[in-house]
Amino acid sequence: MAEGEPDALAAAYDRHIRAVYGLAMRVLQDQGDAEDVVQEVFSQAWTQAKQYDATRGSVVSWLLTITRSRAIDRLRSRRARPDSAPASGEVAVVELPDSALGAENEVLTAESAARLRSALSALPLLERVAIELAYFEGLTQTQVAERLEQPIGTVKTRIRTGLLTLREALNS
Amino acid sequence: MSDTQHGQFDALAALYAMGALGEDERDAFETHLEVCVECVNEVKSLLPVTHGLTHGALPLEAPAALRARVLGEVTGVTPSPREAPAAALLDTRFGALEGSETFAHVVEPPRRGAGLLFWLTATLLVAAAGGGGWYVSELDRQTQGLRANMDAAMQLAKRAELELESVRSAAAEREAVLAIVTGSDVGQLELTGQPLAPRASARALWNAAADMVVLATGLPPLPAGDVYQLWFVLPDAPVSATLVKPGPRGDATVMLKVPDAVTLPTVMALTIEPAGGVDAPTGDVYLLGQPAE
Ligand SMILES: [Zn+2]
Numbered sequence: 428m429a430e431g432e433p434d435a436l437a438a439a440y441d442r443h444i445r446a447v448y449g450l451a452m453r454v455l456q457d458q459g460d461a462e463d464v465v466q467e468v469f470s471q472a473w474t475q476a477k478q479y480d481a482t483r484g485s486v487v488s489w490l491l492t493i494t495r496s497r498a499i500d501r502l503r504s505r506r507a508r509p510d511s512a513p514a515s516g517e518v519a520v521v522e523l524p525d526s527a528l529g530a531e532n533e534v535l536t537a538e539s540a541a542r543l544r545s546a547l548s549a550l551p552l553l554e555r556v557a558i559e560l561a562y563f564e565g566l567t568q569t570q571v572a573e574r575l576e577q578p579i580g581t582v583k584t585r586i587r588t589g590l591l592t593l594r595e596a597l598n599s
Numbered sequence: 600m601s602d603t604q605h606g607q608f609d610a611l612a613a614l615y616a617m618g619a620l621g622e623d624e625r626d627a628f629e630t631h632l633e634v635c636v637e638c639v640n641e642v643k644s645l646l647p648v649t650h651g652l653t654h655g656a657l658p659l660e661a662p663a664a665l666r667a668r669v670l671g672e673v674t675g676v677t678p679s680p681r682e683a684p685a686a687a688l689l690d691t692r693f694g695a696l697e698g699s700e701t702f703a704h705v706v707e708p709p710r711r712g713a714g715l716l717f718w719l720t721a722t723l724l725v726a727a728a729g730g731g732g733w734y735v736s737e738l739d740r741q742t743q744g745l746r747a748n749m750d751a752a753m754q755l756a757k758r759a760e761l762e763l764e765s766v767r768s769a770a771a772e773r774e775a776v777l778a779i780v781t782g783s784d785v786g787q788l789e790l791t792g793q794p795l796a797p798r799a800s801a802r803a804l805w806n807a808a809a810d811m812v813v814l815a816t817g818l819p820p821l822p823a824g825d826v827y828q829l830w831f832v833l834p835d836a837p838v839s840a841t842l843v844k845p846g847p848r849g850d851a852t853v854m855l856k857v858p859d860a861v862t863l864p865t866v867m868a869l870t871i872e873p874a875g876g877v878d879a880p881t882g883d884v885y886l887l888g889q890p891a892e
Contacts, residue, residue: 433670433674436670436673436674437670440666440669440670441666444661444665444666445658445659445660445661446654446656446658448658448659448660448661448665449656449657449658449659450653450656452656452659453656453657454656458662462661462662462665462668465661465665465669466665466668466669466672466673469669469670469673470669470672470673473673473674487654488650488653488654491653491654492650492653494653495653539651540651540654543648543651543652543654543655544654544655545784547652547655548784548785548806549784549806549807549808550808551808552779552806552808552810558617558652559655561614561617561618561619562617562618562619562649562652562655563652563655563656565618566619567619567620567621568614568619568620568621569621571619583610583614584610586613586614586617586619587610587613587614590613590616590617590645590648590649591613593648593651593652594644594645594647594648597647597648597651
């Protein structure tokens with residue numbers, strides 16, 4: 428998306444709305460909420476378009492990162508449970524201390540995204556489900572353990588093992 | 600890395616990268632990150648994976664009115680109409696049932712709390728042929744001309760409609776069914792109704808980890824004292840897969856682990872047997888599925 432031009436925004440919308448909306452629905456499972464998030468995402472993209480650094484990753488990755496963060500924020504405030512993570516502010520998308528990591532970022536090609544998807548679906552069931560609950564529903568390991576009625580140690584191991592397998596697939 | 604505390608944090612990088620740590624654990628881990636190169640490198644190496652996962656959700660067609668709302672509100676400019684969506688639809692990802700053939704469908708809005716069953720249904724609906732005015736009730740007439748997976752979509756849509764409120768299977772099981780059905784490495788076998796059950800049909804779906812889901816519909820009511828039993832029909836002898844007890848409408852969703860001895864795809868059959876099941880099939884065959892080749 429370039430320089431906040433309305434046409435560019437429309438083009439980005441037409442190109443990426445389905446991925447954005449699909450992710451928002453995946454997280455929120457509610458059309459009204461998902462639409463609100465889409466609104467927020469493109470609004471944020473519009474205002475930040477000038478800051479967006481195309482070398483840092485594809486537009487769609489950027490939009491999806493915003494989408495997940497916004498959607499999980501909304502999901503958590505909807506849950507409004509005392510044991511949930513904070514209901515507002517930046518969540519889930521890991522923000523590492525700059526001093527430690529610098530501004531490095533990945534560029535995910537369509538090919539590696541596809542590889543990742545297929546690796547995800549090939550994971551043992553519990554690993555995959557645990558990862559999806561944590562990632563798409565913003566649950567903590569404790570909450571995942573409750574949902575799956577598994578010991579927390581098991582969930583911890585499943586998530587980690589699954590993620591390491593995905594990393595291997597991505598790097599292969 | 601000479602931090603003596605590293606050991607206790609060793610396993611947390613993955614959970615941190617996923618955003619799955621609770622607040623206290625996260626704070627503690629971030630403090631540790633400031634002094635531990637090893638953990639920093641581990642997290643760094645995992646971030647492309649977690650970022651990549653955002654691409655793992657199924658793309659969905661958004662309501663048409665949303666475009667004007669978003670573009671109008673964001674830019675203050677009335678947007679020009681969208682180009683024909685055909686090209687955009689082509690890149691619909693649908694890996695579960697038919698790898699390369701993709702169709703999109705505007706998925707009906709879920710009721711709040713519809714949860715995973717909705718997703719199961721929605722995912723399959725996306726696989727079905729699209730267009731407005733698409734109703735489950737019409738599908739009975741259209742099924743023949745449409746691709747095979749319309750069946751499963753239809754059955755699930757119908758079941759979701761009818762049983763959304765009554766489905767009480769554990770969240771974990773629904774998650775598991777979802778995970779299998781929506782996977783991109785899914786194998787499948789159609790089972791068709793035999794003369795005793797012409798309206799019955801089923802679909803077996805399995806993943807690489809040998810988890811199988813069988814979705815059956817249209818099964819006749821069981822006589823008292825009987826049960827349906829599903830079989831893998833191997834060359835030497837049938838191997839029991841699971842017992843199947845359909846709900847009042849003749850639908851059943853069962854999950855099972857495929858035994859090691861079974862190489863899929865293989866012939867599968869559903870027979871009627873005495874309650875509790877039997878070691879080898881004795882009753883009539885209600886459903887039969889044979890691999891394409
Ligand atoms: Zn460490």
